[in-house]
Every structure is written in C-alpha cells, then in structure tokens.
Amino acid sequence: MNTVRSLLDDEWYERYKRISRLNIRSSIYDVTDRCNLRCKGCFFFSSDEHKAAREEKDPARWVEFIERERERGVNLAILIGGEPTLYMDRIEAFYKRLPTYCATNGQIKVPRDRFPDMMVGISLWGDPETEKKLRGRDTFAVSSKNYAGDPYTYYLYTITPRQLGRLGEVVKRIDDVGLKVHMQLLSNDEGVDGFSWTEAQLAQVRDEMDAALERYPRSVISSRYYHEVLTTRIMMGRRFGWQECPSVTEPMDTRSPQPRRLIRFIRWAADLKTMHRCCTSATRDCTTCMDGAAHMSWVMVNKREHLRSTQDLQNWITVYEMFAKLYRFLPW
Numbered sequence: 632m633n634t635v636r637s638l639l640d641d642e643w644y645e646r647y648k649r650i651s652r653l654n655i656r657s658s659i660y661d662v663t664d665r666c667n668l669r670c671k672g673c674f675f676f677s678s679d680e681h682k683a684a685r686e687e688k689d690p691a692r693w694v695e696f697i698e699r700e701r702e703r704g705v706n707l708a709i710l711i712g713g714e715p716t717l718y719m720d721r722i723e724a725f726y727k728r729l730p731t732y733c734a735t736n737g738q739i740k741v742p743r744d745r746f747p748d749m750m751v752g753i754s755l756w757g758d759p760e761t762e763k764k765l766r767g768r769d770t771f772a773v774s775s776k777n778y779a780g781d782p783y784t785y786y787l788y789t790i791t792p793r794q795l796g797r798l799g800e801v802v803k804r805i806d807d808v809g810l811k812v813h814m815q816l817l818s819n820d821e822g823v824d825g826f827s828w829t830e831a832q833l834a835q836v837r838d839e840m841d842a843a844l845e846r847y848p849r850s851v852i853s854s855r856y857y858h859e860v861l862t863t864r865i866m867m868g869r870r871f872g873w874q875e876c877p878s879v880t881e882p883m884d885t886r887s888p889q890p891r892r893l894i895r896f897i898r899w900a901a902d903l904k905t906m907h908r909c910c911t912s913a914t915r916d917c918t919t920c921m922d923g924a925a926h927m928s929w930v931m932v933n934k935r936e937h938l939r940s941t942q943d944l945q946n947w948i949t950v951y952e953m954f955a956k957l958y959r960f961l962p963w
C-alpha cells in the first residue's frame with residue numbers, strides 16, 4: 632500500500648509536513664443582511680437568505696457568540712454577508728478572537744491600523760463592462776485604489792462565460808496594482824441570459840486559467856489541479872454534487888452515507904442562531920454549483936484517494952497549499 636512518505640521525495644515531503652500540521656476548522660458567518668451593491672447572480676440575495684433571519688444588533692451578543700464558536704473549535708472565521716465592512720465593529724469582534732478572513736466588494740476600505748494583518752478577499756466579476764452589467768458599477772476602479780499593494784489582500788475573481796478571452800487582461804490589471812488573485816466560476820443562480828456554462832466553455836476557461844497561472848505565478852494563487860477539478864467537476868472519477876459536497880452545515884447534514892466533509896463546519900446567519908444549509912445558497916442546484924471553496928475543500932478532505940500515485944498526491948498538496956495561503960495559514 633502507498634504511504635505519503637513512499638510517494639514523495641524530500642522536498643515534497645517537507646511541503647506535505649508543513650500543511651499536515653495545520654488543523655483548519657472553518658465556519659462561515661453572515662455579518663449582515665445589508666449590502667451596498669446588488670449584483671445579479673449574488674447567491675445571498677437571489678435565494679432570499681437576507682430574509683432568513685433578522686441580524687443581531689447588540690455588540691455584546693456578537694462577542695458571546697464568537698467566544699462560543701472559539702470554544703466549539705473554530706480556528707478560521709470566514710466573514711461574508713451582505714457586505715461585512717458596513718459593520719467594522721462586528722469584524723473587529725471576530726478579528727480580536729479568531730483568525731479571520733473578510734470577504735468584501737472592496738468599496739469600503741478595511742482600515743489597516745485597526746486590522747493590520749487580516750486577510751481580505753475582494754470580489755471581482757470581470758472586466759469593467761461585465762462588472763457594470765452584473766453589479767451596476769466598475770467595482771475594481773474603487774477597490775484597486777483602496778487596496779493597491781496591500782500584502783494581505785487578494786481578488787476573488789468570479790469568472791463568467793463572458794470573460795472568455797479576457798482573463799489575462801483582468802489578471803494583468805490586478806498584477807499591475809500589486810495584488811494577488813484567486814479564481815472561481817460563476818454559478819449563475821439568477822439565470823442571467825448568456826452566463827451559464829457549456830462544456831466547451833468550461834474547457835476553454837480551464838486553459839485560460841492555466842495560462843494565467845503560468846504567466847503570473849507571483850500574483851495568481853492557484854493550482855492546475857484545482858482548475859481541472861473545478862471545470863470538470865470530477866475528482867478521482869467521482870462527480871461533484873450534493874452527495875459529495877464537503878461544505879454542508881454539520882448539524883443539518885442528514886446525508887447517508889456521509890461523505891468526507893469539513894468537520895464542525897457551520898454557516899451561520901446574522902441573527903447568530905439560524906444556520907444555512909451550506910457555504911453558498913440553499914436554493915442553488917448542486918448539479919451546477921461551481922463554488923470554488925467547496926471544490927477546494929472537496930479535494931482537501933479526500934487525501935486518502937490521492938495516495939494512488941505521486942502525481943495525485945502532489946496535486947492534492949498544491950490545492951491544500953493554495954487554500955492555506957488564501958486564508959493566511961501559509962505565507963504567499
């Protein structure tokens with residue numbers, strides 16, 4: 632039987648040891664139901680998750696809740712929304728108690744004197760034309776000014792089919808302002824015409840993602856294997872979907888048999904009581920879900936399957952390293 636040691640040379644084994652020491656236990660928190668944008672295809676608003684619960688407004692309740700989460704074993708708080716930066720005090724309550732990542736549209740700057748090393752992920756949906764169509768404005772124009780050169784910020788570039796042929800250009804703009812970029816694919820939850828993926832488009836976007844990684848290795852935080860799994864939705868002969876998804880809220884996970892999954896993962900609504908089904912929306916069709924983090928986690932929780940060969944295990948390591956970098960468990 633293959634073992635990790637037997638499959639890796641010394642260099643890869645060191646890389647493996649570095650990530651095997653990490654014991655990441657993440658959960659996701661809706662910081663607020665409000666946002667300063669209304670993007671077409673936003674899973675939060677399109678599935679009415681903003682109406683699922685009334686957000687807690689008492690700062691003391693947020694602190695108590697976060698303390699309980701820490702006791703539950705969470706060591707990575709992923710803040711989403713709505714737009715978290717509308718409530719800096721809530722972000723600070725997390726940041727003071729847990730390793731914290733803040734997703735944002737980048738229109739309001741996280742003050743670095745208050746949050747010196749918090750990882751910030753700015754959502755970007757493409758070039759100015761696409762951004763205006765889907766999000767009502769060119770968000771990059773503002774976010775790139777707010778964060779240019781920031782060492783703890785990256786763009787989370789959600790690629791749409793309309794971006795084909797333009798990926799390189801978008802990545803270059805990010806590289807030019809001295810920031811990192813990670814890529815995922817739009818799931819088109821609101822069925823916007825022309826924004827659903829065909830198989831041919833998925834093959835093309837994979838090539839373009841590979842090319843961007845090769846051309847901008849300093850800026851693109853990614854892995855070719857991640858591109859493969861995300862665009863084919865197949866890993867080790869298995870197809871991604873509800874039965875395989877690792878990012879289901881643990882107390883709501885009634886699947887049988889249970890797949891390998893994120894331990895203790897919960898996605899909490901902003902009332903601090905309600906749970907959402909998974910890391911995206913409960914109304915999303917799992918058969919077309921393109922969520923990048925769910926695919927990454929899917930690879931990560933399935934280490935044993937990747938002990939088939941040296942290449943498979945190295946692929947697994949590259950995805951784990953990518954995740955660890957994106958959430959500041961490893962330096963870039």
Ligand code: SF4
Pocket residue numbers: 666667668669670672673674675676712713714735736754
């Ligand atoms: S900025 Fe984010 S939370 Fe706000 S509407 Fe757009 S996708 Fe949704």
Ligand code: SF4
Pocket residue numbers: 872873876877878879908909910911912915916917918920921922925
């Ligand atoms: S919508 Fe995506 S993230 Fe949510 S359960 Fe389905 S596959 Fe998983």
